[in-house]
Amino acid sequence: MTVLLNAETQVNSEALNAIAHMPTKSLGVLLDSNFTRKLCDKDFMRIAVLLAKKGYEEGGCPIGAVIVDNETNQIVGKGHNTLVQESHPYNHGETSAIRDAGRIDFSKTTLYTSLSPCDVCATLLYMRGFQRVVVGDITNASGNEPLLESKGVQVDILEDEQGIVLYQQFRAEKPEQDLEDWQGLAAVNAGHK
Amino acid sequence: MTVLLNAETQVNSEALNAIAHMPTKSLGVLLDSNFTRKLCDKDFMRIAVLLAKKGYEEGGCPIGAVIVDNETNQIVGKGHNTLVQESHPYNHGETSAIRDAGRIDFSKTTLYTSLSPCDVCATLLYMRGFQRVVVGDITNASGNEPLLESKGVQVDILEDEQGIVLYQQFRAEKPEQDLEDWQGLAAVNAGHK
Numbered sequence: 001m002t003v004l005l006n007a008e009t010q011v012n013s014e015a016l017n018a019i020a021h022m023p024t025k026s027l028g029v030l031l032d033s034n035f036t037r038k039l040c041d042k043d044f045m046r047i048a049v050l051l052a053k054k055g056y057e058e059g060g061c062p063i064g065a066v067i068v069d070n071e072t073n074q075i076v077g078k079g080h081n082t083l084v085q086e087s088h089p090y091n092h093g094e095t096s097a098i099r100d101a102g103r104i105d106f107s108k109t110t111l112y113t114s115l116s117p118c119d120v121c122a123t124l125l126y127m128r129g130f131q132r133v134v135v136g137d138i139t140n141a142s143g144n145e146p147l148l149e150s151k152g153v154q155v156d157i158l159e160d161e162q163g164i165v166l167y168q169q170f171r172a173e174k175p176e177q178d179l180e181d182w183q184g185l186a187a188v189n190a191g192h193k
Numbered sequence: 194m195t196v197l198l199n200a201e202t203q204v205n206s207e208a209l210n211a212i213a214h215m216p217t218k219s220l221g222v223l224l225d226s227n228f229t230r231k232l233c234d235k236d237f238m239r240i241a242v243l244l245a246k247k248g249y250e251e252g253g254c255p256i257g258a259v260i261v262d263n264e265t266n267q268i269v270g271k272g273h274n275t276l277v278q279e280s281h282p283y284n285h286g287e288t289s290a291i292r293d294a295g296r297i298d299f300s301k302t303t304l305y306t307s308l309s310p311c312d313v314c315a316t317l318l319y320m321r322g323f324q325r326v327v328v329g330d331i332t333n334a335s336g337n338e339p340l341l342e343s344k345g346v347q348v349d350i351l352e353d354e355q356g357i358v359l360y361q362q363f364r365a366e367k368p369e370q371d372l373e374d375w376q377g378l379a380a381v382n383a384g385h386k
Contacts, residue, residue: 088292089292089296102282106282106377108379120313124313127313127375128376129383184298185298186298186321
């Protein structure tokens with residue numbers, strides 16, 4: 001059976017958006033390995049940003065992440081922040097994608113995140129053996145890139161303008177949700193005292 | 194309607210085990226506030242260890258955690274490690290209990306963990322504003338207590354002999370599963386090279 005995205009089809013926004021929304025385990029019905037091989041860093045980052053956009057449209061924090069097998073170029077995990085959607089205190093882009101990937105050897109993969117990782121995610125990234133992380137936004141947040149590098153993780157910055165603008169918009173609209181996502185409701189309540 | 198555990202009933206192993214296994218949102222059908230008020234630190238730690246035992250019996254890593262509201266003494270979250278059961282790369286005792294509790298102000302709660310927290314969980318504990326953490330085993334693992342204290346978290350050690358023996362037994366039986374739980378499959382595979 002052929003699939004929608006193959007050797008003949010172009011890598012465009014519609015294709016990347018469909019990939020972002022398709023459950024990881026069902027990606028095989030949407031694209032084949034000929035299409036997969038055409039995807040580059042910029043495309044994977046765009047998928048992470050499209051996941052962030054999905055989260056924003058659900059009323060959540062717009063942060064997404066994608067994990068890619070270094071050898072096959074296949075997506076093995078992806079996800080987005082669900083603080084609001086699942087009342088989940090730490091389901092960030094990175095934790096969500098890692099949970100989606102499951103019990104695999106992350107040293108053979110690359111993680112693309114639409115926003116610079118928080119302390120918890122940065123710690124999880126090096127504790128799970130990631131060798132390479134690509135960060136899509138150090139304009140709205142940053143600080144843990146040196147920590148990752150000190151643990152031997154290669155960090156590449158590949159800013160995505162659409163992701164940066166989306167996060168700026170979210171932070172202006174919902175500053176307390178942004179604060180809760182980074183430091184918990186305790187920090188929000190402390191600010192109200 | 195009366196409940197099984199009330200002002201008249203004793204705090205014993207059978208009661209604590211039923212509490213450990215009952216879904217948090219259903220605890221109200223098992224115990225009332227008169228019983229809840231009788232529970233002390235040692236009891237909550239025992240519940241964490243009984244959750245660890247549940248995990249061990251499922252073939253998983255025996256680590257459990259319980260989160261208690263400081264004012265009402267009510268359990269607001271609990272859980273155990275599900276690396277094996279859910280193929281979940283970081284669902285440790287602490288992350289599991291925090292996920293179960295959801296989007297609450299953790300500065301008003303105490304977390305009881307059957308085993309000293311890993312780097313990821315310790316970071317999550319201070320990032321989510323916990324003010325007090327009780328650790329049930331620093332014999333089999335330790336090291337992040339000073340980090341938590343440096344972030345203003347009160348750390349109390351309350352070792353539970355049953356929990357310590359159980360973790361020792363697990364580590365002797367499944368050393369690779371133990372390593373994977375702390376440092377991921379990457380560390381296990383690196384050891385095989």
